Amino acid sequence: MTGLALAPPGVAPRRRLARARALGLAGLAVLLVVAVAASVAFGARDVGWADIVAAFGGQAETFEQAAVTKRIPRTLLAVVAGAALGLSGAVMQGVTRNPLADPGILGVNTGAALAVSLGVAGFGLVTHTAYIWTAIAGAAVTAAGVYVVGSLGRGGATPLKLALAGAATSAALSSLITAVVLGRNDIASVLRSWQIGGVGGGSFAALGQVLPFLAVGVALSIGSARSLNSLALGDELAAGLGERVAVARAGAALGAVVLCGATTAVAGPIGFVGLVVPHACRLLIGVDHRWLLPASALGGAILLTVSDIAGRLVARPSEVDVGIVTALVGAPFFIHLVRRQKVREL
Amino acid sequence: MTALALVRSGRLRRRSRRRALIGLLAAGVALAFALSLMIGHTFYPPADVLAVILGRDVPGAGFTVGELRLPRAIVAVLVGAGFGLGGVTFQTMLRNQLASPDIIGITAGAGAAATLAIVVLRLSGAQVSAFAIAAGLGVAVVVYLLSYRHGVAGTRLILVGIGVAAMLDSVTAYLLSRAGEWDLQQAMRWLAGSLNGVTWTDVRWLTWATAVLAPILLAQTRPLGLLRLGDDTASALGVRVDRTRIVLIVAAVGLIAFGTAAAGPVAFVAFLSGPIAARIVGRHGSPVLPAALIGALLVTVADLLGQWAFGTRFPVGVVTGVLGAPYLLYLIVRINRSGGSL
Numbered sequence: 001m002t003g004l005a006l007a008p009p010g011v012a013p014r015r016r017l018a019r020a021r022a023l024g025l026a027g028l029a030v031l032l033v034v035a036v037a038a039s040v041a042f043g044a045r046d047v048g049w050a051d052i053v054a055a056f057g058g059q060a061e062t063f064e065q066a067a068v069t070k071r072i073p074r075t076l077l078a079v080v081a082g083a084a085l086g087l088s089g090a091v092m093q094g095v096t097r098n099p100l101a102d103p104g105i106l107g108v109n110t111g112a113a114l115a116v117s118l119g120v121a122g123f124g125l126v127t128h129t130a131y132i133w134t135a136i137a138g139a140a141v142t143a144a145g146v147y148v149v150g151s152l153g154r155g156g157a158t159p160l161k162l163a164l165a166g167a168a169t170s171a172a173l174s175s176l177i178t179a180v181v182l183g184r185n186d187i188a189s190v191l192r193s194w195q196i197g198g199v200g201g202g203s204f205a206a207l208g209q210v211l212p213f214l215a216v217g218v219a220l221s222i223g224s225a226r227s228l229n230s231l232a233l234g235d236e237l238a239a240g241l242g243e244r245v246a247v248a249r250a251g252a253a254l255g256a257v258v259l260c261g262a263t264t265a266v267a268g269p270i271g272f273v274g275l276v277v278p279h280a281c282r283l284l285i286g287v288d289h290r291w292l293l294p295a296s297a298l299g300g301a302i303l304l305t306v307s308d309i310a311g312r313l314v315a316r317p318s319e320v321d322v323g324i325v326t327a328l329v330g331a332p333f334f335i336h337l338v339r340r341q342k343v344r345e346l
Numbered sequence: 347m348t349a350l351a352l353v354r355s356g357r358l359r360r361r362s363r364r365r366a367l368i369g370l371l372a373a374g375v376a377l378a379f380a381l382s383l384m385i386g387h388t389f390y391p392p393a394d395v396l397a398v399i400l401g402r403d404v405p406g407a408g409f410t411v412g413e414l415r416l417p418r419a420i421v422a423v424l425v426g427a428g429f430g431l432g433g434v435t436f437q438t439m440l441r442n443q444l445a446s447p448d449i450i451g452i453t454a455g456a457g458a459a460a461t462l463a464i465v466v467l468r469l470s471g472a473q474v475s476a477f478a479i480a481a482g483l484g485v486a487v488v489v490y491l492l493s494y495r496h497g498v499a500g501t502r503l504i505l506v507g508i509g510v511a512a513m514l515d516s517v518t519a520y521l522l523s524r525a526g527e528w529d530l531q532q533a534m535r536w537l538a539g540s541l542n543g544v545t546w547t548d549v550r551w552l553t554w555a556t557a558v559l560a561p562i563l564l565a566q567t568r569p570l571g572l573l574r575l576g577d578d579t580a581s582a583l584g585v586r587v588d589r590t591r592i593v594l595i596v597a598a599v600g601l602i603a604f605g606t607a608a609a610g611p612v613a614f615v616a617f618l619s620g621p622i623a624a625r626i627v628g629r630h631g632s633p634v635l636p637a638a639l640i641g642a643l644l645v646t647v648a649d650l651l652g653q654w655a656f657g658t659r660f661p662v663g664v665v666t667g668v669l670g671a672p673y674l675l676y677l678i679v680r681i682n683r684s685g686g687s688l
Contacts, residue, residue: 100505149679160501164444165678167508172671175613178538179668183658196519271512320520327516335492335509338502 017286024285028298032079035305039075040068043312077202078308078322079301081267084214086300088259089274090281090293091221094228095252096147099279099337100163103139103260104271104330107169111142112264113194114173117180120190128209131265136213139261142169143253197270197323199308206266213262218297220255225289228252232287270323272330273300279337303329364631371626371639375423378646382419383411385654413546421544422649422662423642424552425609426619428601430641431563433616434623434634435598438570439591442500443677446617447482447602450507453616454514455485456599456606461521461536463607475551478603485510486599539612539663541649548608555604560638562597566590567632613663614670615641621677 041052047064055068085103092101103109115138119125125134146169150162181191193201227248230238235245260274277299278292285295304322307329311320383395390407397404398411433446447453459481463474489510493503518537569590572580581587602616623637648665 149675152679160505161678163505163508165675167449168671168674168678171613171667172675175538175664175667175671179660179664182538182660182664183656196523315524318524321523324516324520324523327512331509331513331516334512335506338505338509339492339495 021285021291025295028295032298032302035302036075039305039309040071042309043071073204074199074202076207077199078305081263082273082300082304083297084259084263085273086277086296087221087293088256090278090296091252091256093278094289095249098159098162100159102275105163106146106166108139108143108260109264109269110170110173112139112261113269114138114177116194116265117177117191121180121184128206132210132213132262135265136258136261139257143257193268196321197268198321199267210262210266213258217255217259220251222293224252225293228289270326272326273303276330276333277303371636375639375642378643379419379423382646382650383415417546417549418541418544420549421552421608422541422646424556425605426615426642426645427638428556428605429615430619430637431560432598432602434620434637435563435594437620438574439594440500441574443621444504448616450504451489451511452482452485452599453602453606453611454511456482456603457611458514458518460607461518465521475604475607478607479600482599482603486595536610538661539610540661541609552604552608559597559600566594567634571632613667615644615666618670
C-alpha cells in the first residue's frame with residue numbers, strides 16, 4: 001500500500017511497480033521449481049539423474065528408483081502444505097492486523113490436532129475426509145476462542161494479548177493431546193503424526209482428498225484480498241469505503257482456518273511457516289494483499305520444501321520431522337519480531 | 347484503644363492468621379504424603395507404613411512402600427516445593443504472574459539439556475542435573491539479554507521466552523524422536539513430567555539441592571518483596587539490588603533444574619503455585635513459603651490422581667497440565683478484563 005500511495009498518479013510508475021511485483025512472483029516460482037527438483041533428488045540415499053528420470057517414468061526396480069518414487073508424494077505434500085500455511089498466515093495477519101499472527105502461535109494447529117486425536121481415539125475415525133472435517137472444526141473453534149480471549153478488555157486484540165492467549169491455549173491443548181494419546185496404547189502410532197508435524201507420510205490418496213478443501217480455502221482467501229487491503233486501513237475507514245467489515249473479516253478468517261485445519265489433518269501441526277513467510281514476502285513485494293497472498297503461498301511452499309530437504313539431509317540416514325525444522329528456523333524470527341516492536345505497541 | 351494498639355492488634359491478627367494458613371497447608375502436604383504411601387495396588391494401613399519408615403521389616407510392604415512409594419512420594423514433595431519456590435521467585439521478581447520459568451523457557455531449557463544428557467550422552471544422576479542447571483541458567487541469561495532494549499519490559503521478556511521455549515521444545519522433541527529405545531509413549535511421559543521409575547538416587551540429589559537452595563530463597567523473602575516495589579525504591583530501602591537478583595535467579599533456576607532432571611518438566615506447577623498462594627495469603631505477607639507448600643501439595647495430589655483415579659495411569663504432568671491450562675487462560679481473561687497492561 002505504501003508503494004502505491006507514494007507513487008505519483010501517473011500510469012507509468014504503477015505499471016513499473018506491477019512489473020516489479022510480477023518479476024518477484026516469477027522469481028519465487030522459479031525458486032519453487034528448483035526446491036522441488038532438489039527435494040526429489042536429495043535425501044537419505046544418493047541417487048543419480050538416470051534413476052530419477054526412470055522413476056518419473058513409473059519404474060521402481062532399483063532401490064534408488066524406489067526411493068525417488070517415495071519422495072514424489074512427500075514433495076507434493078510439502079509444496080501443498082507449505083503454500084496453504086503461508087497463505088493462511090498472511091490472511092490471519094491481515095484479518096487480525098497483528099504481525100505475530102500465525103496458525104501455530106495462535107494455537108489453531110494444536111486445536112486441529114487435538115480434534116483429530118479425539119476423533120481417532122473416541123470415535124474411531126479412519127478416513128482422510130473425516131480427519132479433515134474434524135480438523136477444520138477444531139481449528140475453527142480454537143481460532144474463535146483464542147480471538148475472544150485475546151480481544152477482551154481495553155485496546156481489543158493487541159498482538160501481545162493474542163500471542164499470549166494463543167500460547168496458553170496451545171499449551172493447554174497439548175496437555176489434552178498427551179492425555180488422549182497416553183490413554184490409548186493401541187492407536188499411539190496412528191496418533192503420532194498429530195504430535196509433531198511432518199510430511200514423510202505423504203501419499204497421493206491423502207493429497208487427493210485434501211485438495212478440494214484447500215481449493216475452497218484458497219478461493220476464500222484470495223477472494224478476500226481486496227477486503228484485506230481495506231481492513232488494513234482500520235475498521236472505520238474500511239466501513240467508510242463501503243466494506244462490510246464483519247462479513248469481510250469472517251470470510252477471510254474462514255478461509256485461513258480451512259487452510260490450516262486441512263493442512264494439519266494431513267501433515268500434523270507445523271508452526272512458524274505462516275509467521276515467517278508473509279513478513280519476508282512483504283519485504284519483497286509490498287503490502288498489497290492481491291500480490292502478497294499469492295507470494296506468501298509460493299514462499300510457504302518453498303520454505304516447507306527446503307525445510308523438509310534440510311531435515312532429511314541433516315540427520316542421515318534417519319530424518320528430522322519438518323515441524324521441528326520450521327520451529328528451529330521460525331522461533332528466532334518470532335523473537336526478532338518481538339524485539340523490533342516498540343514496548344508500547346506490545 | 348489507641349491507634350498504635352489498633353495497628354498492633356491488626357498486625358498480630360494477620361500474623362496469626364498467616365501462621366494458621368501455613369500450618370494448614372503443611373498439614374495438607376503431610377496428609378497427601380501419607381496417603382500416597384498407603385494407597386496403591388495393595389492398601390497398607392498407617393501402622394505398616396510407619397513400621398517400614400522406622401526400618402522394621404514388614405512382609406510385602408517392605409519393598410512396595412520402602413523402595414517404590416517412599417522415594418516417589420519424597421520426590422513429589424521436593425519437586426513440587428522446588429517448582430513452587432522457583433516459580434514464585436521469578437513471578438515476584440519480574441512483577442508478572444506470566445513470567446514463570448515454565449512459560450519463559452527456563453524449564454524448557456533444563457528439559458532439553460536433561461534429555462540430551464539422558465538420551466544421547468547416557469549420563470545419570472549428578473551429571474544430568476549439572477547439564478540441566480547450566481542450560482537453565484544459560485537460557486535465563488539469553489532470554490534476559492534478548493529482551494533487553496532500553497531496559498527489560500516484562501511483556502517483551504514473556505514473548506521472547508515463549509519463542510525460546512518453542513525452539514527448545516522442538517530440540518527436545520528431536521532428541522527424543524532420534525532415541526531408538528525410547529518409544530513415543532515413554533518420551534511423551536517424560537515430556538509431560540512423570541514420577542515413574544524414581545529411585546533413592548534421585549531422592550539423594552534432590553534432597554541435597556533442596557536443603558541448600560530452598561533456605562537461600564526463603565532467606566531472601568524480604569528483599570524479594572521489596573524488589574517488587576521497583577529497583578530504585580528497593581535500593582533506597584537498603585536492598586543490594588543486583589546482588590540480590592543474581593542470588594535469587596541462580597537459586598531459583600537451580601531448584602527448577604534439579605526438579606526437571608528428576609521428574610521432567612511437570613507442567614504448570616511453577617506457574618500455578620504463586621498465584622494460588624497469593625490468593626490464599628492475600629496482599630499482605632509474602633507468598634514464597636505458601637507457594638512452596640502449594641507446589642508440593644499439587645504434585646503429590648496430582649500424582650495420586652494420575653495413578654489411581656482413572657482407568658489409565660497418567661503421568662503427573664498430564665494431570666497438572668489439564669488442571670493448570672484453564673487457569674492460565676482464566677488469568678489472561680481476568681487481566682484483559684480489568685484492563686491491566688499485563
